[in-house]
Amino acid sequence: MRVVVVGAGLAGLTAATDLDAAGADVVVLEARDRVGGRTHGIEVAPGAWVDAGAAYLGDRHTELHKLMAGLGLSATPTAMRGDSRFALGHGGKTRAGRFPPLNAVALGEMFDLLHDLTYGPDTPSDTMTAADWAAANLPHPDARLFFPLFLGEMMAADPAAISVRHMAFYLRSGGGIRYLNAFEGGAQQDRVLGGAHQVAERLAEQLGDRVRLARPVHAVDQSGGRVVVESGDLRVTGDAVVMAVPPLLAEAVDYRPGRPAPRATAVTGRGCAVKAQLVYDRPYWQEQGLSGWSVSATGPLLSTVDDSPPQGGAGVLTGFVTGAEAYRFAGLTPAAREAGVLRQVRELFPQLPPPVAVHVTDWVNEPYSKGCYAAVFGPGDWTRLGPHLTTPHGRVHWAGTETSTEFFGLMEGAIRSGHRVAAEVLSLEGKQ
Ligand SMILES: Cc1cc2nc3c(=O)[nH]c(=O)nc-3n(C[C@H](O)[C@H](O)[C@H](O)COP(=O)(O)OP(=O)(O)OC[C@H]3O[C@@H](n4cnc5c(N)ncnc54)[C@H](O)[C@@H]3O)c2cc1C
Structure with a gap:
């Protein structure tokens, strides 16, 4: 059986690895000149890598942990010791722990409401946005201030662009709001030592020349007996195709015959995030009793976190620009972006020396990601799209984190979708 996998992110490479192990003849076509998709490493000092894309994982991300162990990779705890900095409208404040200096009862009620949101018949109507939900359910100004910051940090989503049903689904699929929001004991507990990009790189190494880079697929033709995948003048014929690309990009491919839905x-939104990584000789903030964690009500950096490589060599403060702010920021010149980042870090952490380098990774304008962390389903999307996300179209099968009901939007969801689609394709062997 010959299977063409489109996309060499975690989903496509997991599927290709499973198919290969089961004896299928696999070809992976990847649009970029690198593998890994929404995971991407940057070497900020010799041997010191940081995650410009996905970074964090937790104990419940069991398939990722299994994959890492098989590839000789290990997890390292995310540093989160010391005081946090907050700029939430009343000047800068330093506080122990991560809880913001806002009305604790109002924020507690907001978290309880989000915890209780169900995904199913009792979810508020699919036409309601998360912004509508907040207006109806969060009377306290502190909860209204914090909600978009929290949603931006968790989903890189603008409340006005996401349906409340998708928010509810995402929370459930990720293990609940408390798990998703937590560092220790939660979804941000660890990082991959040396960078998450290594997972895809090592999977691709095992597949060798079956992974072909710089091959953007533009058409999938199954009007003949088998299926032909087209990338420029390259035609690859197979018995099945796995489309392991985000839904907005899969939608841009020409399917012959066309799909029913x-x-x-x-x-459908793209999610929107820009990561700004400030590199220092060492993590000076730790010497000042600070964790590097900050939350700001105004951009560009709505939050920062200490992403220093644990083996030393550099101190790295990662800033997140998310939601509507990411679109504004992504439209600035590189010089204006850097100036905005430096100004804000000076205000948040006035004791720090200037960074030795600033790396800005703009996922908003990445043509082969179309935003991040993941697709954001808007009002009415779940009703229209839900059943079609995973239903095969003839010989075309769908994978990617957006097809996973467990850990949607995360690396874990991508890997689970890869395992699911490989089993789906293998179960058809000899039946087509
Ligand atoms: C800034 C950022 C932070 C994140 N943080 C986290 C985190 O902390 N923890 C976590 O678990 N997840 C995080 N994520 C999400 C995580 O990266 C994704 O869920 C996961 O990597 C998606 O994998 P995938 O294989 O489904 O898709 P992708 O990684 O997007 O892979 C799809 C691949 O298909 C290729 N492609 C697209 N179109 C075509 C085409 N037409 N032809 C051929 N190839 C094509 C792309 O180049 C890409 O390589 C983050 C993402 C970003 C961007």
Whole structure:
């Protein structure tokens, strides 16, 4: 059986590895000149790598942990010791722990409401946005201030662009709001030592020349007996195709014959995040009793976190620009972006020396990601798209984190979708 896998992110490479292990003849076509998709490492000092894309994982991300162990990779705890900095409208404040200096009862009620949101018949109507939900359910100004910051940090989503049903689904799929929001004991507990990009790189190494880079697929033709995948003048014929690309990108491919229903609509958003990484000789903030964690009500950096490589060599403060702010920021010149980042870090951490380097990774304008962390389903999307996200179209099968009901949007969801789609394709062997 010959299977063409489109996309060499974690989903595509997991599927290709499973298919290969089961004896299928696999070819992976990847648009970029690198593997890993939404995981991407940057070497900020000799031997010191940081995650410009996905970074964090928790104990419940069991398939990722299994994969890492098999590839000789290990996890390292995310540093989160010391005081946090907050700039939430009343000047800068330093506080122990991560809880913001806002009305604790109002924020507690907000977290309880989000915890209780169900995904199912009792979810508020699919036409309601998260912004509508907040307006109806969060009377306290502190909860209204914090909600978009929290949603931006967790989902890189603008409340006005995401349906409340998708928010509820995401929370459930990720293990609940408390797990998703937590560092120790939660979804941000660890990082991959040396960078998450290594997972895809090592999977690709094992697949060798079956992974072909710089091969953007533009058409999938199954009008003949088998299926032909087209990338420029290259035609690869197979018995099945795995489309392991985000739904908005899969939608741009020409399918012959056409599909009965779309997998993304005009209100499907891209998620939007830019990561700004400030590199220092060492993590000076730790010497000042600070964790590097900060939350700000105004951009560009809505939060920062200490992402220093644990083996030393550099101190790295990662800033997140998310939600609507990411679109504004991504439209600035590189010089204006850097100036904005430096100004804000000077205000947040006035004792720090200037960084030795600033790396800005703009996922908003990445043509082969179309935003991040993951697709954001807008009002009405779940009703229209839900059933079609995973239903095969003839010989075309769908993978990617957006097809996973468990840990949607995360590396774990991508890997689970890769295992699921490989089993789906293998179960058809000899039946087509
Ligand atoms: C800034 C950022 C932070 C994140 N933080 C975290 C985190 O801390 N923890 C976590 O678990 N997750 C995080 N994520 C999400 C995580 O990266 C993704 O869920 C996961 O990597 C998605 O994998 P995937 O294989 O489904 O898709 P992708 O990684 O997007 O892979 C799809 C691949 O398909 C390729 N492609 C696209 N179109 C075509 C085409 N037409 N032809 C051929 N190839 C094509 C792309 O180049 C890409 O390589 C983050 C993402 C980003 C961007």
